[in-house]
Amino acid sequence: MPTWEAAYCEFFVARRRRLLGIAYAILGSWPAAEDATQTAFVKLYVHWPRIDPAAVDAYARRTVVTTSIRSAQKRAREPLTDAVRDAAAREVDVDVRVDLTRALADLSPRDRAVLALRFLEDLSVAEVAELLGVAEGTVKSQTNRALARLRAGETTATTERKSS
Incomplete structure (x- = not known):
């Protein structure tokens, strides 16, 4: 064993979820x-001896994001599941979660990816831009556009629920 x-192995256990x-x-x-996560961890394993320990979290995040985006681009879009494994998420109204x-x-x-990095990982615009290799303005515009689409969907879903 190297x-x-x-x-x-410690990193894997601590960061996998x-x-x-x-x-x-x-x-x-x-x-x-x-x-995608498994593929990313295989890539991390192969490169682990050369990864700067101070940058390992950023490297792992970037690897997962790029692997996930490539995976999504290669295969046909699958419908999202409404089953959520996270116990905290079960407390959320089912209709809201499905919407x-x-x-x-x-x-x-x-x-x-931009929304996940900004709001799940709580990264700054500059950190997301660096991780994705785009300008900060691109991150801002993608975030605004994605949030606007979510809000538009929220408005439509709320209207549909009230009318039924």
């Missing part, structure tokens, strides 16, 4: 998110 492998959540936010499917899931399905994988 000397660095213990550090990799968080990175899986990012992949799910981008892909909208637990099986697809698990595949949000449908609204996220209408966003591109890149828009979902």
Whole structure:
């Protein structure tokens, strides 16, 4: 066993769920998110000895995001599941969760990635821009556009619920 492998295993145990959540936010499917996260961790394992320990979180996040976006682009869009594994999410109104899931399905994988990084990972605009390799203005415009689409979907879903 290489000397660095213990550090990799500790990182895997500590960060797997968080990175899986990012992949799910981008892909909208637990099986697809698990595949993308597993692929990302294989890439991390291969490169682990050369990764700067101070930058390992950013490197892992970027690997999961790019792997998830590529995965979404390669396969046909799958419908999002309304089943949520997170116990805290079960407390949310089911109608609201399903509406949000449908609204996220209408966003591109890149828009979902920006929202996941900004709001799930709580990264700054500058950090997201660096991670995705785009300008800060691009992150801002993608965030605004994605949020506007979510709000538009929210308004439509609320109207539909009230009329039924």
